[in-house]
Amino acid sequence: MIISDSEKYIMDVLWRGSVKTAKEIVSELEADTNWHEKTIKTLINRLLKKKAIGYEKQGREYRYFAILKEDDYIAQATDSFLQKVFKGDVSSLVAAFAKKEKLSSEEIEELKEIIRGLEK
Amino acid sequence: MIISDSEKYIMDVLWRGSVKTAKEIVSELEADTNWHEKTIKTLINRLLKKKAIGYEKQGREYRYFAILKEDDYIAQATDSFLQKVFKGDVSSLVAAFAKKEKLSSEEIEELKEIIRGLEK
DNA sequence: CTTAATAGATTACAAATGTAATCTGTGTGA
């Protein structure tokens, strides 16, 4: 179940707040993106077709919810990215990010924390 | 300058060995992928159009070379991935990878090394 | 010289994607 970049914005909205009507999704998204309502409806439909989301009828409206779990999306996306760009080598990925992003000392602390967690 | 997933395979070949003829590229790639020679030629042409690669004439052949640098590609790819999937937060990215990949103790050592480098 | 092989250029074509507009059915306000 591969979802496109645009579709992912819809998923973000649903992952944020469980069940929502199209109207709610639209108003949350019109803020950030400046997509037309029709565009957002199209994306919703494509996600339905891909079974990444579902809905329950509520009068004449639908209330949409995510089927695809965010964690699963992240796992699959990071994995394919890692393969594509770093041939699967996590360390070189982290090195690249570190170089690029100029981590703050809080972020560095967090990383150390994560690594401590790994060692146990 | 955005290059597609397939095009990236061509770049990999050129990044590996500087200047190469189409024939050389084809034979390196036919091993891994099972793309048709014509397909590879198409990808070469698209990369030329995108100015990601260039060539110098050598008799009736061209000798191709990368213009786009691997480091720049990696930087841009990782950055857009980080934004898309992790909203820019490096730590949660590393956490996700760690969870997913089951790092070996050597890899953990490497990570610690990288972080030590960041702290100075 | 003539011809066949080959290099690169151009064209092909379906699926996915971004970005909507139009159609259709129905509940709601006047």
Place this chain on the structure above:
DNA sequence: TCACACAGATTACATTTGTAATCTATTAAG
């Protein structure tokens, strides 16, 4: 009750991508 607003469904259309096939010019072989 009756028209219309709004929800969802369907259709649209250009671009990108994957995956080649065909065209054209030139060189190398006989």
